[in-house]
Amino acid sequence: MARLNLLEETRFEKLPVTVYPDQHIASRQIAARIANLIRKKQALGETTVLGLATGVTPIGVYAELVRLYKEEGLSFKGVVTFNLDEYYPMKPSAAQSYVTFMKENLFDQIDIDMANVHIPDGTLAPEDIAAFCLDYEQKISAYGGLDLQILGIGRTGHIGFNEPGSAPNSGTRLVTLDDLTRRDASRDFGGKQNVPTKAITMGIGTIFKAREIVLMAWNKKKAFIIKKAVEGEISSDVPATYLQLSENVEFVLDEDAASELTRFDIPWLVKDCNWNDASMVRKAVIWLARSLGKPILKLTEEDYNNNGMAQLATDHGPVYSINIHVFNAIQRTITGWPGGKPREEDTRRPERAEPAKKRSIIFSPHPDDDVISMGGTFIRLADQGHDVHVAYQTSGNTAVWDDDALRFVEFAIDFSKSQGSDTETLDQLYKDMRQFLATKQPNQADTREIQTVKGLVRKGEAIAGARFAGLDDAHIHFLDLPFYDRGKTQRNPVGEDDIEKTIALLQSVKPHQVFAAGDFADPHGTHQVCFDILLSALKRLKETEDWVNDCWIWLYRGAWHEFETHEIEMAVPLSPQEVERKRFAIFKHQSQKDRPVFPGDDAREFWVRAEERTRETAHIYDRLGLAEYEAMEAFVRYRL
Structure with a gap:
């Protein structure tokens, strides 16, 4: 059998x-x-x-x-x-x-x-x-x-x-x-x-x-x-x-x-499922609605019976009750208050109402993941008066073109000369950079000086983006985790110093909310490594510091792929004006515009990818029968 x-x-x-x-x-x-x-x-x-x-x-x-x-x-x-x-x-x-x-x-x-x-x-x-x-x-x-x-x-x-x-x-x-x-x-x-x-x-x-x-x-x-x-x-x-x-x-x-x-993906087509699992029911009903091109509330018993979900209809029906239950669950993920809505009943909201003003840290693996991935939510958290911090985990210095690095040093030399300052040191640096880059081999690590220049390019852009989102400089943190540069020459670059730097920031802020990149498709990618370091830091702190028990972790996705609809636990809708503000925040990262060093499989610019991804999320909600929004940023809660 x-x-x-x-x-x-x-x-x-x-x-x-x-x-x-x-x-x-x-x-x-x-x-x-x-x-x-x-x-x-x-x-x-x-x-x-x-x-x-x-x-x-x-x-x-x-x-x-x-x-x-x-x-x-x-x-x-x-x-x-x-x-x-x-x-x-x-x-x-x-x-x-x-x-x-x-x-x-x-x-x-x-x-x-x-x-x-x-x-x-x-x-x-x-x-x-x-x-x-x-x-x-x-x-x-x-x-x-x-x-x-x-x-x-x-x-x-x-x-x-x-x-x-x-x-x-x-x-x-x-x-x-x-x-x-x-x-x-x-x-x-x-x-x-x-x-x-x-x-x-x-x-x-x-x-x-x-x-x-x-x-x-x-x-x-x-x-x-x-x-x-x-x-x-x-x-x-x-x-x-x-x-x-x-x-x-x-x-x-x-x-x-x-x-x-x-x-594994659509198990109801091949076996009996545990329909007491609410997440399974939600996934199946969303799949059925999207497969048939119907809003959830228009699904019928015949739809269930013809698509492997007869057992669900029999055990938990009537079907319309299942539809309403799933529809309401999805509707409750939608919130314009990503930090929680103060003085409101919150048992059916994604975030807690209290404290009304939350300390939040947005962890950004690269210096632009924050605004690309969750720029609208970032801006809204700041606008709604929360104590928002952003932590850039790596310098991102590998993703700057060589000629851009030269251009910034040229600017520094010209500016120094215009102020009557001595440029001997900068002149020598520029000469050394030109000499190295003229013979640089593919995949060869840059000199320390070039890495510093490229890191400063991205640091300046990140500061501009975070300021545009509403932060002052005291709330902008650059962890510059050492694993990132060690990884250019070592196979297992993560060290104790990466975790200790992260712990120090968490201890200083004691956040109620942490937002972190949840792109784990590449197990060796920077996003996964950065999350593992953050997770190690939080787990250690949980053993000794009570505030960690009240800290909620929200995962966001990057510019390429969104969470599956049934996974989403918080969906922050954006108005057309907020989409535009997010776009301008992304534009502050000029070194990543037009043609970034590592574009991935997608030829679109990052801001285009981000906008089309969040618009598609909103369209999916709309086609399921929920309210129509310009765009939505989605989050999944990670439980320690």
């Missing part, structure tokens, strides 16, 4: 999927699977042939394999490896080379014979590539094929560097990289323009020959493409869908990467 239930739950999935609570547990399980294979073949006197992948995804697997070697005696002396791919052209000693990656994360820490290691050669002459690729295939065959191939997946659906359009029987070859793949790699190379346009990759046909194939994916950034790969139709547009044809494949995911699969 349990087997039948599982088959029903996974009926949309076209290949085996195993989901673990997090990537750490999943990585250990995959490493154990590899270790068991190695030990089994060693006992038989046989060679283990592994197909290996690079990128962030397999790092945890490699770390666990290193641990098994150092602590449990796992030997790699009889192991042969073939890597999936390598950029072309690429020197093996380059920081971005997959040779460097594999040595740092695995090979230099275990007892493998480097003669048994095979990685595509990024230094080949163009005329030698075809012969090399054929030889690569022949070497794999000579070892009897791959015993186990591990894979990641790119946001284009590529496996290896088999981009959209790849054939299912393709072999090792030179390929052209998709623009999205190059954008995703841009930070490693100091800009997309420095990412190679080509790569040598093992083909899909080669991967298919492996006796076992394990595709790994972690975090929400991969959820969309995982759904396509697992539940979509087989298509060259998503090369990973070809794996549906294999009998030897398994997808291993963490909960975030699996979150858009039907059994």
